[in-house]
Amino acid sequence: MEIDWEKFRQFLSLRCSNRTHINNLVNYAKKYGYLLNLSTLDFSIEFKKITENKKTLKKHVLQALAAFSKFLDALHETDIYYKRFNELRKKSGISWYIPKIPKILGEKINKEEILEKIKYFPKKLKATAILHLLTGLRTHEVIYLIKNFDNFKKIKIEDAYVIEMLFI
Secondary structure, three states: OOOOOOHHHHHHHHHOOOOOHHHHHHHHHHHHHHHHHHHHHHHHHHHHHHHHOHHHHHHHHHHHHHHHHHHHHHHEEEEEEEEHHHHHHOOOOOOOOOOOOHHHHOOOOOOOOOHHHHHHOHHHHHHHHHHHHHOOOOOOHHHHHHHHHHHHEEEOOOOOEEEEEEEO
């Protein structure tokens, strides 16, 4: 089947005004449009090869294939292409969602290993790292706490310390 890429570009411009995005969708559709004609197994294998360790590429290819399949449906006045795209995607276990979890959180964390590595930090950084780990504060919160430490007052209450901000 011969594709009129200019028509596809016009189709996209009806839905989007960002020329760069339109150009990207056209280019990705030209390059990866063949995936829509593959079996589910072949689609899975090819998609994995193409997008392995490339999170943004995965998103771009999925967007291009979705747009291209909608264009083909509009061109042929059917609804089979987009359904086929979604079927391929779902059966292959491919999600639109791209996890934003840092790699370290995906792995099991060994406290002893972390503490062993902290031993080799410079003294000030070691204290900061331990404070960070023990409190669970975000990095910017630890930095704020350290910078404003003199603004805090320690109050002894039954052998426990409570930190109170003087300026609040």
